[in-house]
Every structure is written in structure tokens, then in C-alpha cells.
Amino acid sequence: MTANLSGPTDVDSSRDRRVRARIVIVTALLVLVILAILVLSLLQRRQEILSAAERTAQNLAQVIEEQTKGSVAAVEVALTATATTMRLLPAKGEKRKAIIHDLLVENVRKLPFLRAIWILDARGDMIHDSESLPGRYNLSDREYFRVHRDDPAHGLYVERPIRSRLGVWFIGISRRIDKPDGTFAGVIVAALEPKYLQRFYESIDVGKEGAVALMQPDGTLMVRAPAREDKIGEKLDPVAAYVGKVPHAASGSGRTVSAIDGVARIYTYRHVAGKPLVVLVGLGETESLAGWRAVARAQVLASLAFVLMISWLSYLVLRELHSRSALSRALALDIAARKQTEALLEGQRRALELVAVGAPLPQMLDMLVRIVEEQAPKMLGSILLLEADGVHLRHGAAPSLPEGFTRAIDGEAIGENAGSCGTAAFRREPVVVEDIATDPLWRDYRELAAAHDLRACWSTPIFDAQRRLLGTFALYFRTPCRPSERHRTLIAMATYIAAIAITKSLEEAKLRNLLLRLRDQSRRLLEVEETERRSINRELHDRIGQNLSILNLNLNLIRSGLSTNPPTAQGGRIAEAQRLLESTIMQVRNVMADLHPPALEDFGLFAALCAHAESFGARVGMPIVVHGKEFVPRLSPAVEISLFRIAQEALANAAKHAHAKRIEVTLANAPERVTLTIADDGTGFDAARLGMASWGITIMRERAEAARAALSIESAPGRGTRVVVEATRETA
Amino acid sequence: MKIRVLLADDHAMMRDGLKALLSASPDISVIAEVSNGGDAVRRAQELKPDVVVMDIAMPDLNGIEAARMLRDKCPGARVVILSMHSSSEHVFRAFEAGATGYVLKESAGTEMDAAVRAVHGGRHYLSPAIAALAPHAQPIDGRPGPLDSLSARERQVLQLVVEGHSSAEIATRVHLSPKSVETYRSRLMKKLGVSDVPSLVKFAIQHGITPG
Numbered sequence: 001m002t003a004n005l006s007g008p009t010d011v012d013s014s015r016d017r018r019v020r021a022r023i024v025i026v027t028a029l030l031v032l033v034i035l036a037i038l039v040l041s042l043l044q045r046r047q048e049i050l051s052a053a054e055r056t057a058q059n060l061a062q063v064i065e066e067q068t069k070g071s072v073a074a075v076e077v078a079l080t081a082t083a084t085t086m087r088l089l090p091a092k093g094e095k096r097k098a099i100i101h102d103l104l105v106e107n108v109r110k111l112p113f114l115r116a117i118w119i120l121d122a123r124g125d126m127i128h129d130s131e132s133l134p135g136r137y138n139l140s141d142r143e144y145f146r147v148h149r150d151d152p153a154h155g156l157y158v159e160r161p162i163r164s165r166l167g168v169w170f171i172g173i174s175r176r177i178d179k180p181d182g183t184f185a186g187v188i189v190a191a192l193e194p195k196y197l198q199r200f201y202e203s204i205d206v207g208k209e210g211a212v213a214l215m216q217p218d219g220t221l222m223v224r225a226p227a228r229e230d231k232i233g234e235k236l237d238p239v240a241a242y243v244g245k246v247p248h249a250a251s252g253s254g255r256t257v258s259a260i261d262g263v264a265r266i267y268t269y270r271h272v273a274g275k276p277l278v279v280l281v282g283l284g285e286t287e288s289l290a291g292w293r294a295v296a297r298a299q300v301l302a303s304l305a306f307v308l309m310i311s312w313l314s315y316l317v318l319r320e321l322h323s324r325s326a327l328s329r330a331l332a333l334d335i336a337a338r339k340q341t342e343a344l345l346e347g348q349r350r351a352l353e354l355v356a357v358g359a360p361l362p363q364m365l366d367m368l369v370r371i372v373e374e375q376a377p378k379m380l381g382s383i384l385l386l387e388a389d390g391v392h393l394r395h396g397a398a399p400s401l402p403e404g405f406t407r408a409i410d411g412e413a414i415g416e417n418a419g420s421c422g423t424a425a426f427r428r429e430p431v432v433v434e435d436i437a438t439d440p441l442w443r444d445y446r447e448l449a450a451a452h453d454l455r456a457c458w459s460t461p462i463f464d465a466q467r468r469l470l471g472t473f474a475l476y477f478r479t480p481c482r483p484s485e486r487h488r489t490l491i492a493m494a495t496y497i498a499a500i501a502i503t504k505s506l507e508e509a510k511l512r513n514l515l516l517r518l519r520d521q522s523r524r525l526l527e528v529e530e531t532e533r534r535s536i537n538r539e540l541h542d543r544i545g546q547n548l549s550i551l552n553l554n555l556n557l558i559r560s561g562l563s564t565n566p567p568t569a570q571g572g573r574i575a576e577a578q579r580l581l582e583s584t585i586m587q588v589r590n591v592m593a594d595l596h597p598p599a600l601e602d603f604g605l606f607a608a609l610c611a612h613a614e615s616f617g618a619r620v621g622m623p624i625v626v627h628g629k630e631f632v633p634r635l636s637p638a639v640e641i642s643l644f645r646i647a648q649e650a651l652a653n654a655a656k657h658a659h660a661k662r663i664e665v666t667l668a669n670a671p672e673r674v675t676l677t678i679a680d681d682g683t684g685f686d687a688a689r690l691g692m693a694s695w696g697i698t699i700m701r702e703r704a705e706a707a708r709a710a711l712s713i714e715s716a717p718g719r720g721t722r723v724v725v726e727a728t729r730e731t732a
Numbered sequence: 733m734k735i736r737v738l739l740a741d742d743h744a745m746m747r748d749g750l751k752a753l754l755s756a757s758p759d760i761s762v763i764a765e766v767s768n769g770g771d772a773v774r775r776a777q778e779l780k781p782d783v784v785v786m787d788i789a790m791p792d793l794n795g796i797e798a799a800r801m802l803r804d805k806c807p808g809a810r811v812v813i814l815s816m817h818s819s820s821e822h823v824f825r826a827f828e829a830g831a832t833g834y835v836l837k838e839s840a841g842t843e844m845d846a847a848v849r850a851v852h853g854g855r856h857y858l859s860p861a862i863a864a865l866a867p868h869a870q871p872i873d874g875r876p877g878p879l880d881s882l883s884a885r886e887r888q889v890l891q892l893v894v895e896g897h898s899s900a901e902i903a904t905r906v907h908l909s910p911k912s913v914e915t916y917r918s919r920l921m922k923k924l925g926v927s928d929v930p931s932l933v934k935f936a937i938q939h940g941i942t943p944g
Contacts, residue, residue: 545816598819
């Protein structure tokens with residue numbers, strides 16, 4: 001008999017232990033899943049922001065490289081033209097010195113970033129000088145002099161920065177002067193003031209922690225913004241080692257700690273094409289991640305609060321189970337209570353899953369209310385959300401309340417005597433109205449409630465982790481009643497989950513805005529880059545090209561005045577100078593074509609595409625066919641250049657990666673939109689893997705965004721690639 | 733009778749240089765100078781010059797547009813375009829607009845008088861440097877290019893058409909009837925897939941053939 005009596009109790013207590021173990025395991029798994037999702041999503045966002053910052057740094061570095069290249073090219077042209085003129089002038093004569101001096105002064109005046117130009121003869125004596133310094137100088141001990149004297153083929157020499165006697169920094173750019181027989185005649189040197197470049201660098205917004213620098217390939221600092229004159233001329237080892245790692249790559253990126261001020265930055269460097277210079281752009285890592293950090297802190301706090309809440313609830317449940325099982329030894333097992341608890345845990349789990357997968361807010365709140373309503377009979381749940389003005393409550397979710405009622409209270413202001421919800425929000429504390437018909441808080445809404453047969457309403461404010469009010473959670477009943485302990489547990493669960501769901505959706509909206517702003521900024525950068533390229537291009541065409549052509553014309557006039565039979569020495573020298581001038585003009589033309597397609601400026605997109613297809617096709621040894629015709633009226637300059645750059649990128653990709661044999665470019669014109677298609681017959685790739693976008697495709701996407709055009713890339717392995725851009729026509 | 737030339741360039745020093753250069757030739761006289769495309773068209777209608785030398789990039793009305801207007805309003809004047817750009821696209825547009833000469837700025841000093849004489853004589857003129865830069869002057873990978881599909885006679889006719897000769901002139905030079913020259917000419921265009929003379933000139937430049 002004794003054994004029989006104790007039998008059921010043993011079975012029950014072992015079942016209780018199993019239930020308790022299950023609760024502990026479920027709670028622990030839940031906590032783990034929440035933390036894992038939190039960590040993964042934060043890490044992913046951090047990566048997105050860092051690569052966006054890296055792209056921004058790369059775009060900036062490109063702009064700076066172009067500008068620097070343009071400045072150095074202008075100095076190079078000035079030095080070459082001066083050296084040429086010197087050779088043309090008669091060797092003797094009073095006027096020679098004055099003419100050369102005027103020329104030097106004119107060059108210094110025209111190029112704002114030059115401080116002085118001077119010329120040394122073969123012994124190193126200064127024979128001309130734009131500043132007319134008194135006294136005689138012999139500079140044969142300077143490194144640039146030795147370099148040019150010993151190496152006729154050295155070309156342009158860029159010296160490390162030097163501080164002048166007056167304490168001003170400058171960078172010497174020098175070139176050898178040859179006698180007609182090729183022997184050493186001296187050196188012409190231009191002193192470039194780093195301050196000019198520095199001012200340009202300072203005008204570029206790289207943020208509070210960002211830095212821009214120009215260095216020599218061995219890491220010697222030449223120009224820096226923000227200014228650090230004390231470091232100019234120093235070789236900065238960590239950066240040098242970093243740039244030196246890939247010395248032959250044109251550009252690269254990475255993260256490192258600055259040797260100058262110890263700030264961790266996202267760095268991008270670019271070698272200035274054809275010049276012994278490296279441009280370095282660094283964006284502050286801490287600064288770039290500031291927005292992310294704030295969001296991350298809020299999310300971590302919210303998640304921790306939530307995890308604590310779950311643990312606490314589980315602890316309550318366990319304790320209750322424990323006391324119940326103790327009770328059940330004396331009485332009977334309260335199966336109904338255990339079912340309720342399990343249902344509560346199950347409800348909690350489902351609600352949390354919804355929050356974790358990131359469903360839209362209205363859907364999450366709707367499900368939450370339904371789950372709460374399942375836990376006990378006769379409850380009608382409602383969630384109201386506080387508007388940004390902090391005064392009005394808007395409909396959030398109320399799947400079971402009559403629609404007429406929810407519509408009537410939507411948008412009401414909070415305050416004393418504003419029903420249960422308005423008053424709870426106003427007082428920032430729970431408000432329990434046991435009977436709507438008699439409670440003064442419902443004075444203004446009594447008839448509305450009566451019309452929909454609502455008799456009791458308990459409302460609790462919803463707060464975020466910083467105790468900012470987000471909204472209210474309310475339970476309505478058809479008969480007057482007061483809350484039980486179980487109701488309070490349900491309400492606590494509902495408000496916590498609602499708080500997390502609302503906070504999460506607000507933060508996601510904030511992050512989305514941040515990403516949109518970043519994208520907008522990168523679009524503006526592209527515009528700045530093109531404007532800058534166009535203006536340097538115009539400068540080259542209108543001033544330098546024009547002046548060199550006139551110079552050549554005048555030399556021709558001088559030469560035609562000389563006797564040709566017998567030929568004079570001057571005639572030969574002028575002819576040689578003209579050949580030099582013609583090759584200089586050709587170089588200027590190549591620089592111009594690299595900067596901005598000339599046919600685009602003069603004729604339009606179709607002409608520019610034809611010209612590019614022709615020269616690029618010849619370079620890569622492949623026929624490129626262009627179909628279409630010029631648009632009348634022309635597209636806006638921003639759309640034209642964006643479409644052109646996309647085509648340029650797509651052609652380069654097709655030739656470089658796809659090993660195409662034939663490429664067709666089609667420009668189609670409909671009344672409202674234009675379509676540009678670049679199709680090749682190359683190897684193609686798996687278009688489904690475009691998520692892992694390569695650099696070229698990213699560039700095309702950014703260009704398409706800048707032109708507000710739609711870009712699509714169709715490809716499959718072995719089927720070739722089609723890049724299609726569709727831009728809506730803005731009538732000009 | 734001297735060749736009467738009108739100069740249009742927005743750069744005064746360029747105009748001075750060109751004027752000094754052209755005036756040095758005994759058979760050429762510069763009758764007017766203007767600094768933009770609109771004035772070039774107006775003065776040309778007034779003075780009926782033999783040749784108009786125009787910068788491609790001018791304010792108000794550029795050289796190409798001005799050439800197009802001159803073709804309608806002053807059909808007797810031949811147009812020489814002066815330009816910094818050497819792409820066949822630029823040359824094609826200039827010829828399409830009615831110009832018959834195209835001179836690179838850096839070569840103006842040495843070539844301008846020859847260019848004026850050539851277009852005045854009804855021939856085409858193109859700076860030789862442009863053909864030297866032609867992208868398809870060398871065949872790609874030794875594959876036969878479109879030029880290889882032409883017979884020797886067709887190549888000869890192509891060269892003469894590019895130089896600006898009429899069918900009648902070509903007929904006298906190659907000892908054929910004008911009708912056979914016409915036949916050669918249309919067969920040639922069909923083989924190369926072009927439909928007008930400017931496109932034929934563009935093709936020729938791309939493949940390194942140049943007038944003269």
C-alpha cells in the first residue's frame with residue numbers, strides 16, 4: 001500500500017524535473033539565438049559602413065590624384081617650354097637675360113602654386129632666377145643637380161621638401177637642359193609651394209579625423225592636410241612599409257594607425273600616374289563608425305534588457321513550478337496552470353521569433369497582441385504608438401477591437417482624463433480602469449466605449465531602454481474586472497516585447513537613412529570629380545595647347561625669314577625646337593583625352609562612344625561596333641558623362657576579364673528614355689553571384705545612380721555579357 | 733588672281749600668326765579676320781572669300797556649325813578647320829559639315845598655305861600627323877583588313893576620291909570613262925559598307941590613307 005501511495009508522486013516529480021530542464025534549455029537557446037543574431041547583424045553593418053568609407057576614400061584619392069597630376073603636368077610643360085625657348089634665343093646679347101627673366105616671372109605668375117623658377121648652368125652657378133636674388137649662388141652640391149648632370153635620361157626629378165632660408169617649405173621640380181649636341185647645359189628648377197596643394201587638400205571634406213597626404217614612394221611626407229609642418233620631409237616608416245608592400249600596384253587600401261598622430265584610419269593610396277608621387281587619403285575609423293557605435297550600444301542595451309527579462313521570467317516560472325510541485329505532493333497537480341505556463345512560454349517564443357526575423361512593425365505588433373489574447377479568455381488587446389511630437393497616440397495594433405472604436409481614438413492627444421491609454425502615457429505609469437461606466441478618466445469617451453460594448457480597460461506605458469516613452473499596451477474587457485497576477489505577467493511580457501520591436505524598427509529606419517546619405521555623398525563626389533576633370537581639360541585646351549600652337553606658328557614665321565640656301569644653324573635649331581613643341585602638344589592632347597573625352601564635349605555621347613570604341617578597340621586588338629545616332633536635343637552633361645563612363649568600364653571588363661572577340665555598343669533613343677547596351681561574346685559569369693559585386697560593377701552601379709538610371713547586367717557562364725543602362729530623358 | 737582668305741579664330745595672336753604666314757605667300761591674301769563663328773558666316777556672305785580658315789572651338793557659333801551654315805549660305809567658299817583634336821570622329825564631323833580641309837593646330841605653321849591651296853584647287857587636305865596616328869593603320873594580328881578586299885584599281889579610285897577629285901577628274905587621270913569611275917566608286921563604297929564621302933574619308937583616316 002505504501003508503495004502504491006508514493007507511486008504517482010514519484011512519477012509527477014520526475015515529470016516536473018523534465019519540464020524544468022526543458023524550460024532551462026529553451027531559455028538558454030533563446031538567449032543564445034538572440035545574442036547570435038545581434039552579433040551577426042552588428043558585425044555585418046559595421047563591415048558595410050567600413051567598405052562604404054573605403055569607397056569614399058578611394059573616390060577622394062582619385063580626385064586628388066587627378067588634381068595633383070594636373071598641377072605637376074602644368075609645371076612640367078612650363079619647364080619644357082622655358083628650356084626650349086632658351087635654346088632658341090641667340091646665345092649672346094643683352095636682351096637674352098631680360099627675356100628669360102621675364103619668361104620665368106611670367107610662368108611663376110601664371111601658375112599660382114609656383115614660388116620661383118631658377119636656372120643653373122653646367123657648373124651649378126645660378127644664371128637666371130625669377131626672384132632676382134642679389135649675390136651669386138653655386139648650387140652644384142644639390143642632389144637634383146648631381147642627378148641631372150650624371151643621368152641625361154632621368155627626366156622630371158621631384159626633390160624631397162626643403163625649408164628655405166625664410167622658413168617656407170617648398171618642393172623642387174627640376175629638369176635637365178641639354179646643349180644641342182646632347183651634353184649637359186644645366187638644370188631648370190621650379191619651386192612648388194606645398195601650401196597651394198595643402199589648401200586644396202584642406203578644401204576636401206574628409207571629416208574631423210581624416211587626413212590627406214602627398215608622399216614620395218619611399219614614404220617621405222611632402223604635403224599634409226591637416227598641416228603638420230614639423231613632419232614634412234620625414235620618412236614615415238609605418239606608412240612607407242604599408243605603401244611599399246605593393247609598390248607596383250597603382251592603388252590600394254587598408255587600415256592602419258597613423259605614424260603622425262596615432263589615429264587609426266581607413267587608408268587608400270594611389271600612385272600619381274607617371275610621377276614619383278603617392279596620394280594617401282585616410283578617413284578616421286572611429287569617426288566613420290560613430291553612428292554605428294551609437295546604434296550598436298542601443299541595440300546591445302535593449303537586447304541585454306530583454307535577455308534579463310527572459311531569464312527573470314523563466315526564473316519566475318521555475319519558481320512557480322517548484323512551489324506547485326511541492327503543493328502537488330499534498331494536493332493534486334494543477335495541470336491547467338502548467339498548460340498556461342507552457343502556453344505563455346510558447347507565446348513568448350513565437351513573439352520573439354517575429355522580432356528576430358525582422359518582420360514589418362505593424363505585423364509584429366499585430367501578432368504580439370494575438371499571442372497575448374490567446375493566453376487568457378475575453379481579453380481584447382491594443383497597442384498605441386506615440387507620435388514624434390510626443391503628444392499624440394496613433395493606432396499600432398488592435399486585431400480584435402471594433403474598427404469603429406480604434407478609428408475614433410486614433411490620433412487623440414495624451415493628458416489627464418484622456419481614457420486609460422492617454423492618461424497612462426501622460427502619467428508614465430500603468431492605469432487600471434475597472435469600470436469605464438463610472439471612472440472619471442473616461443468621461444470624454446464613455447459613450448464611445450458604451451457604443452462598442454467595452455467596460456474595462458487597463459493600460460501600461462511602453463518604454464525603451466532609456467525610459468523614453470514609445471506607446472501604450474492596453475487590455476479591454478466586455479465586463480468590469482481587475483487584473484490578476486497572471487494578467488500582470490502577461491502585460492509585463494507584452495510591453496517588453498513591444499518595446500524591443502518598436503526600438504528595433506526605429507533604429508533600422510535610422511540606419512537606412514545613414515546608408516542613403518552615404519550613397520548620396522558618393523554620387524556628389526563623382527560629380528565633383530567630373531567637373532574638376534572638365535575644368536583641367538578646358539584649361540589645357542584653352543591656354544596651354546593654344547599658347548604652344550601660337551609659339552610654334554611664330555617659330556615658323558621666324559624660320560621662314562631665315563635663308564634656306566645655304567641653311568643657317570639657327571634655322572636647324574628652330575626646326576628642332578618645332579619638332580619638340582609638336583611632340584609636347586601631342587602629349588598635352590593625350591593628357592586631355594585621358595581626363596575627358598573631347599568628342600563628348602564637342603559633339604555628344606554617340607560621337608564620344610564611336611571615338612572611344614575606335615581607339616580602345618585598336619589598343620586591345622578587337623573590333624568594337626557602335627550602333628545608334630546622336631541625340632537631338634543633347635542629354636544633360638551629367639547623364640552623358642555617366643553613360644560614357646559606364647560604357648568605358650563595361651568595355652574594359654569585356655576586354656580584360658571576359659576575353660571577348662566581339663563587342664557591340666548600342667545607343668537607342670525613345671521619346672522618354674534612352675537605352676545604352678554593351679554586349680560581348682566572352683566567357684560571361686554567374687549573374688546570380690552579383691551580390692559579391694566586383695569593383696568594376698560597383699563603379700558602374702554608382703555611375704548609374706548618379707545619372708538616376710537603371711543598370712542591369714545579364715550574363716551566364718559561356719553566354720557572354722550584356723550590360724543595359726536605361727536613363728529617363730530629361731528634356732533640356 | 734590671289735586666293736582670298738577669311739580667317740576666323742577667337743585668339744588674336746593665332747590670327748596674327750596665321751595672317752603673317754599666309755600673307756608671306758605671293759598667291760594668297762587675307763581679306764578679313766573675325767573672332768567668332770557668327771561673324772565668320774556674316775562676313776563670308778558679304779565678301780565671298782575663296783577659302784575660310786576656322787578654329788573648331790569658337791564662342792557663339794563653333795567651327796563645325798559655322799561650316800554647316802556656310803555650305804548653304806556661301807557655297808563658293810571652301811572651309812579649312814583648325815583643331816587641337818586628332819580623332820577621326822572630329823575629322824568626320826568636320827567633313828560631314830562641308831569642310832574640305834582639316835589642319836592640326838601644331839602643324840598650322842608648316843601646312844596652312846598648302847592646305848589653303850589644296851582646298852582652293854578642289855582637293856581635300858588633312859594633316860599627315862592624323863593619318864600617322866590612325867588606329868587601324870597596322871592590321872590587327874596580321875588578319876586581312878577591309879582594305880585587302882579592294883583591287884588595285886579600286887584603291888586608286890579610293891585615294892583620288894579621298895583627295896577630293898570629282899568623277900570626271902578621276903576619269904581623266906586613270907584613263908577610264910566617267911561612267912566606269914562611277915561604277916568603281918559605288919562598288920568600293922558597297923565593299924567598305926559606307927554611304928557617303930565623309931564616311932569614306934573617315935574610313936580612310938582610320939586606315940592610314942591620307943589625301944596628297
